[in-house]
Amino acid sequence: MPRIPVGAAIESALQWLVDNVGGFFDGVAAVLLFAVNAVYTALASLMPFALIAVFALLAAVAVRSIALTAFTVLAFLLVDGMQLWTETLETLAVVIIAALMSIAVGVPIGILAANSPRVSFYVRPVLDFMQTLPVFVYLVPSVFFFGIGVVPGIVATTVFAIPPAVRLTELGIRQVDAEIVEAARAFGPRPGQVLREVQLPLALPSIMTGVNQVIMLALSMVVVAGMVGAEGLGGVVVSGVTQFNIGVAFEGGIAVVILAIYLDRVTSALGRSRGSGRRARAALDALLGRRGRAEATEAAAPEPERAVA
Numbered sequence: 001m002p003r004i005p006v007g008a009a010i011e012s013a014l015q016w017l018v019d020n021v022g023g024f025f026d027g028v029a030a031v032l033l034f035a036v037n038a039v040y041t042a043l044a045s046l047m048p049f050a051l052i053a054v055f056a057l058l059a060a061v062a063v064r065s066i067a068l069t070a071f072t073v074l075a076f077l078l079v080d081g082m083q084l085w086t087e088t089l090e091t092l093a094v095v096i097i098a099a100l101m102s103i104a105v106g107v108p109i110g111i112l113a114a115n116s117p118r119v120s121f122y123v124r125p126v127l128d129f130m131q132t133l134p135v136f137v138y139l140v141p142s143v144f145f146f147g148i149g150v151v152p153g154i155v156a157t158t159v160f161a162i163p164p165a166v167r168l169t170e171l172g173i174r175q176v177d178a179e180i181v182e183a184a185r186a187f188g189p190r191p192g193q194v195l196r197e198v199q200l201p202l203a204l205p206s207i208m209t210g211v212n213q214v215i216m217l218a219l220s221m222v223v224v225a226g227m228v229g230a231e232g233l234g235g236v237v238v239s240g241v242t243q244f245n246i247g248v249a250f251e252g253g254i255a256v257v258i259l260a261i262y263l264d265r266v267t268s269a270l271g272r273s274r275g276s277g278r279r280a281r282a283a284l285d286a287l288l289g290r291r292g293r294a295e296a297t298e299a300a301a302p303e304p305e306r307a308v309a
Contacts (some may be wrong), residue, residue, distance in 0.1 A: 002264055007011050010219060011252050012145050014141055014145075017145070018144065018145065024080045025145045025146060028151075028155075029147075029151045031145045031150050031177075032097065032154050032155070033150065035097050035152055036093050036094055036097050036150060036154065037093075039092075039093040039096050039097060039258050040089055040093040041090045043092060043093060044086070044089055046075075048080045048085050051076075051262070052072070052073060052076045052077065052080075053118050055072050055076060055262065056069050056072045056073050057268055058266060059072045059262065059265070060144040061205065061265045062265075062269040062270055063265055063266065063269040068265055072262055073287050075258040075261070075262070075294050076088075076258065076262075078254075078258070079258055082251045082254070083213075084233065084236065084251060084252065084255045086302075087231070087232050087233050087235070087236050087252070087255070088232070088255050088259060089233035090231045090232035090233075091219075091222055091233040091234065091255075092254070092259065093218055094153060094154055094157065094218075094222070094225070094230065095215060095218045095222070095231060095259075095263070096151065096162060097154055098154050098157040098158045098218045098221075099161065099211070099214050099215050099218050101154075101158045102158050102161040102162045102165055102214045103165050103210075103211060103214060105158075105165070106162045106164070106165025106166040106169065106210070106214070107160055107164070107165055107166075107207065108209075109162075109166045109168070109170070110165065110166040110169025110170060110171075110173070110175060110207075110210075111170075111195070111227050112164065113169075113170040114169070114172075114173035115173070115195075120170065123166065127163040127166055127167060130159065130160070130162065130163050131163045133154040135156075135160060135220075135221060135224050136224065138156035138159055138160055138221075139152065139156050139224065139225075139227070142155045142156045142228070142302040148228055148307050149228075149229045149230065150225075150229070150230045150231055150302045151231075152225070152228050152230075153221070153224075153225025153228060153229075153230030153234070154225075154227070156217075156221060156222040156224070156225060156228075157217075157222075157225060159218040160217055160218075160221055160236075161178075161213075161214045161215075161218045161221070162214075164210045164213035164214055164217065165210045165211070165213075166206060166210075167208070167210070168206050168210030168213065169203070169207050169210055171206055172202075172204070172205070172206025172207050172210075173199050173200075173203045175203070175206065176198070176199050176202045176203055177202070179195065180198060181198060181199060183202060184197075184198045197240040199274065208267065208268075208270050209268075211267055211270075212264060212268055213268055214263070215263050216260065216263075216264060217243030219256065219259065219260045219263070222234040222256055223237045223238065223256070224238075224278070228236040232250045232261075234252075234256075235251035236248060236249075236251070236255075237252040237253055237256070239251050240252060
């Protein structure tokens with residue numbers, strides 16, 4: 001069988017994009033670099049002890065666990081003691097930007113897929129392809145478009161982390177009790193109002209699980225992104241491995257694990273919030289109450305006087 005030049009066709013398409021819309025990629029790179037630098041500057045504006053206190057307070061409020069709060073303080077003090085505080089903040093900034101972009105793309109697509117079987121049919125194989133494609137392959141077009149540095153790491157991480165946001169948003173909305181949705185629609189609100197006030201609050205635990213998975217996948221790409229020049233803990237691990245410095249590699253890996261555990265526990269606790277169902281039912285009651293008040297007002301209005309012949 002003759003060889004099918006799929007790789008050559010893809011390479012030609014990428015080269016065409018670089019030659020014809022290279023300015024667009026330069027603009028995207030500038031925006032992403034500005035965003036990640038802004039987040040890093042905001043994080044680094046606080047002294048390490050102050051930021052550790054903020055992390056501990058967030059863990060205490062979200063998880064309500066003394067053990068996790070103590071772990072947060074001790075673990076991040078260890079990171080600071082290993083002289084990896086700056087690299088940890090750089091990694092956290094990249095993860096925040098990549099996760100926000102993945103959520104901003106994935107959640108709306110998941111909403112569309114939940115409300116349209118046709119969109120779901122076409123999106124599903126694309127997500128399968130994105131999830132099964134080897135992670136290193138994401139770096140090739142990213143480096144081709146954006147060069148070496150932190151930007152291709154952000155882009156590759158964003159694309160790699162989108163599928164769970166789409167799948168779990170769609171799953172959460174599809175699992176909302178159909179009777180509640182039908183009861184809300186029966187009283188005449190707009191579809192967007194039902195989605196915003198009933199479906200999304202009830203689907204929030206599943207959506208937050210998707211957010212948790214997005215963050216975990218973003219962190220899993222840290223070391224891979226470090227191979228293309230991304231700064232942070234990934235660069236530390238890659239440097240330790242390439243120089244056969246076992247101690248440096250392990251210290252970078254420990255810092256990644258600490259950051260992953262902290263983000264996982266906090267986002268998981270937010271996803272287990274039990275108030276979403278009550279909020280949705282309260283919203284449904286409000287919808288019904290508004291309709292009932294409108295009907296009552298209409299019924300109580302005096303009838304117009306008839307003209308006497």
